[in-house]
Amino acid sequence: TVFCSLLNVTLRDWVAVESDSSDVLRRPDCHRMMDMTAEKLQAMGGKVELVDIGVQELPDGKTVALPKVVTAQFGNDPSKQTVCVYGHVDVQPAKLEDGWTTEPYNLTDINGNLYGRGASDNKAPVLAWIHTVEVYQALSIDLPVNVKFIIEGMEETGSNGLDAMIVAQRDTFFSDVDYIIISDCGWLSRRPALTYGTRGNCYFFAEVEGPKQDLHSGVYGGTVIEPMTDLIGILDTLISPSGKILIPGIREAVASLSDEEWKMYQDIEFDIESFKSKIGVSQLMYSNKVDLLAHRWRYPTVTIHGIEGGFSGPGSKTVIPAKVIAKFSIRQVPNMDPAVVKKQVTDYLNSVFAKRKSPNKLKVTMIIGAKPWLADTKHPLYEAGKAAVKRVFNVEPDLIREGGTIPIAKTFEDVTGKSIIMMPIGGFDDGLHSQNEKMSRLQIKLV
Numbered sequence: 398t399v400f401c402s403l404l405n406v407t408l409r410d411w412v413a414v415e416s417d418s419s420d421v422l423r424r425p426d427c428h429r430m431m432d433m434t435a436e437k438l439q440a441m442g443g444k445v446e447l448v449d450i451g452v453q454e455l456p457d458g459k460t461v462a463l464p465k466v467v468t469a470q471f472g473n474d475p476s477k478q479t480v481c482v483y484g485h486v487d488v489q490p491a492k493l494e495d496g497w498t499t500e501p502y503n504l505t506d507i508n509g510n511l512y513g514r515g516a517s518d519n520k521a522p523v524l525a526w527i528h529t530v531e532v533y534q535a536l537s538i539d540l541p542v543n544v545k546f547i548i549e550g551m552e553e554t555g556s557n558g559l560d561a562m563i564v565a566q567r568d569t570f571f572s573d574v575d576y577i578i579i580s581d582c583g584w585l586s587r588r589p590a591l592t593y594g595t596r597g598n599c600y601f602f603a604e605v606e607g608p609k610q611d612l613h614s615g616v617y618g619g620t621v622i623e624p625m626t627d628l629i630g631i632l633d634t635l636i637s638p639s640g641k642i643l644i645p646g647i648r649e650a651v652a653s654l655s656d657e658e659w660k661m662y663q664d665i666e667f668d669i670e671s672f673k674s675k676i677g678v679s680q681l682m683y684s685n686k687v688d689l690l691a692h693r694w695r696y697p698t699v700t701i702h703g704i705e706g707g708f709s710g711p712g713s714k715t716v717i718p719a720k721v722i723a724k725f726s727i728r729q730v731p732n733m734d735p736a737v738v739k740k741q742v743t744d745y746l747n748s749v750f751a752k753r754k755s756p757n758k759l760k761v762t763m764i765i766g767a768k769p770w771l772a773d774t775k776h777p778l779y780e781a782g783k784a785a786v787k788r789v790f791n792v793e794p795d796l797i798r799e800g801g802t803i804p805i806a807k808t809f810e811d812v813t814g815k816s817i818i819m820m821p822i823g824g825f826d827d828g829l830h831s832q833n834e835k836m837s838r839l840q841i842k843l844v
């Protein structure tokens with residue numbers, strides 16, 4: 398009961414903040430979100446710091462302050478283990494007109510589902526951990542471990558500035574941390590899960606610039622080599638219709654699927670028909686479970702997200718856009734390396750573009766270079782995780798990987814030398830980054 402009432406109040410307040418880290422105009426909301434997080438932890442008696450991590454450089458050369466990182470500590474008993482919980486309170490963009498059935502920033506409870514942007518990714522999971530500490534306090538029970546929090550506000554756009562902060566605090570904040578827990582992911586099905594891998598993400602802008610301004614397509618069409626035509630032409634060379642990445646060197650770097658992995662995937666509960674119906678498609682890239690899971694989790698993929706500068710509003714503007722910028726990303730996996738991917742993609746697009754003999758200018762930039770992360774499921778942390786899931790849900794968890802990216806996971810491990818466990822709290826159908834994102838009360842045992 399304590400948990401339920403606390404969560405309801407604060408999750409609503411948190412979801413009400415449009416802490417969209419991808420939009421610099423929303424940066425004041427991101428700062429407010431970090432302040433609210435710090436205030437919450439301070440009110441609970443934590444030793445809290447708001448750590449300044451500097452500025453973000455924008456494509457036009459201007460800079461904007463990054464949201465501060467919140468660190469907090471509850472207990473410093475040297476005879477206890479210290480667990481550090483990582484999470485984020487920034488979100489992806491959301492607008493009612495994108496097709497939401499409720500206001501994205503007004504938490505709405507419909508049949509036990511709490512709808513709102515960031516409800517699952519990652520505000521409720523962060524609060525679940527905060528409230529765990531709060532429940533111990535409310536019931537005057539000593540925490541069995543020291544608990545630290547590190548909560549950031551730039552995860553959705555690559556955790557800008559956080560790597561340097563972790564390096565700087567390796568011998569201070571992180572010196573007594575034994576384990577790191579992350580709940581920024583979801584179950585695969587209705588069965589609880591533990592996550593042991595995430596894909597990395599290399600996010601690119603490809604800009605093609607031509608005439609000095611937009612032109613009338615009737616007056617100038619047929620005379621000008623159009624930037625949009627060039628851009629679509631080069632984008633079409635990234636991936637084949639059957640999902641084969643065409644950039645030389647990418648597929649060669651991927652670790653091969655072992656027999657043991659194949660067997661693990663085979664044993665995982667995953668219903669292809671309900672997956673298809675959940676996302677509303679009649680056909681998938683692959684028709685068997687192992688191929689689908691493998692391509693969701695441990696093979697790279699290319700996604701084209703959108704084109705800035707092209708006409709995209711309602712109506713029928715007849716324009717030749719002078720400058721267009723494609724946004725695409727490559728989810729990468731062991732043993733790919735973002736620095737190598739950057740070179741492979743840039744060289745490839747430049748060579749494809751050169752063959753077009755276009756007078757337009759192409760500029761390729763990689764704005765996120767987040768590494769993949771993979772844990773050893775034989776580590777005692779995973780034994781503890783399995784026991785915890787068994788105790789709460791009375792079933793063995795699935796051991797799964799995540800196709801999405803938690804940019805900081807690999808850095809945590811490399812810099813601090815500590816092990817990580819990912820314990821998903823979100824459900825399989827929470828709609829992260831999509832319309833009608835939700836967190837189910839059932840998922841957090843609030844029924």
Ligand SMILES: CC(C)C[C@H](N)C(=O)NCC(=O)O
Pocket residue numbers: 518519552553581582583595598799800801802803829
């Ligand atoms: C399911 C992901 C790991 C959740 C995470 N918060 C996220 O969305 N990261 C950014 C991404 O694009 O994967």
